[in-house]
Amino acid sequence: MNKVVLFLLAIVASLTVEAQINTPAPSPAAKLWQTVGLTEVMVDYSRPSMRGRKVFGNLVPFDKLWRTGANSYTKITFDTDVTIGGSDVKSGTYSIFTNPGASNWDVFFYTDIVGGGTPSTWDESKVVAQLTVPVHKMDMPVETFTITIDDVMSDGANLGIIWENTYVAVPFSVPTDATVMKSIETALNGPTADDYYAAATYYASEGKDINKAKDWMEKAMSMTEKPAFWQLRQQSLILAKAGDKKGAIEAAKKSLAGAKEAGNDDYVKMNNDSLKEWGAK
Structure with missing residues (x-):
């Protein structure tokens, strides 16, 4: 076989490999998103069509477990805990199976x-x-x-x-309701230690009013049973920026110990x- 023939065969082979024919899926995939209250719900499933077939009691037999769609499992995701049929269901993703009957x-x-x-084995x-x-019957198919x-x-x-x-x-x-009531209670009780801490560190890092940052940090520390060493470190830096070197040294020593x-x-x-820089003894 000469080189020209080999070259032509190689071209034909490469075209065969690269050629692709795209056709629509018989049961195309679909995703549904919906906000319910404060909960995000997403459904991921595939959508078969009747195509002249009798569905329930035939294509989908009665009284037999069904995947509730086509292809992969139909899945539903909740981003909060929910209640279904009297059962508490944790946030997460679940598959949906059904056992269709003529009336239920x-x-x-x-x-x-x-x-x-x-599933090959139901657990x-x-x-x-x-x-x-x-089951609710509809006039329009x-x-x-x-x-x-x-x-x-x-x-x-x-x-x-x-x-x-x-x-x-x-x-x-x-x-x-439980989520809203909790947020109302939190808001009416005023800022938390974490809120004051976050506000103080932001003000200090962005060069805003350092005296406000100092006040907020003091409130955060007073509301915290045992401040962490990294929190005390931030307090010492804010106190130093505010010109309270004595307070900064005291906070830094506590942070150092922690x-x-x-x-x-x-x-x-x-x-x-920092202690060396501030002249601590």
Whole structure:
């Protein structure tokens, strides 16, 4: 075989490797985001279509576990704790499995989130919540499998599952009231030690009113049962900037003692350097 033929074969081979034909997925992926109260909810699933087929009781058999969609597991993510079917569910991601029936569906929230089809072995210990919901028949058929978040209120919503002439609503509640009440209580009780500390260090680092920074730091320290060595270090620097060398030395000595106890050589050195600079004895 001559070199020309070999060269032509190499070109054909490279074109064959590089050639790609893109076609649409029969069950395209979809993502749904919804804020419910103060909770962010995200659903990640695939959407099969009827394409002239009878779905429930045929393509999706009754009384048999279903992955609730196509391809990989259908997943739902909550960024706060929620309540489903009377069960407390921690923030995180869960797969959704269903057991469709003619008049009711059983719905399961499951901790395994990687896989396709249904689990080869069902593990009840991985079910974080389950409930039974009624089937609602619709007059208008829906061609493509759809998940929605409906009836959104400040304290909860319904996870809607829609396909063919069937709609089921899976209610869940979110801790909006408890979160809001906690924030109200915190706000009415005034700034925390951490708030004062953050404000003081910001003012000092940005060259703002150092006397305000000093006052805020003193409030932070007075509200802290046992200030950490790194907090005392910041206090000493602010006091020095404010012209209170005596106070700065006192705070630095406390920071030095704490740093030695914690075995933090960096803070030991920084405090020793500052004490020397400020003329400590």
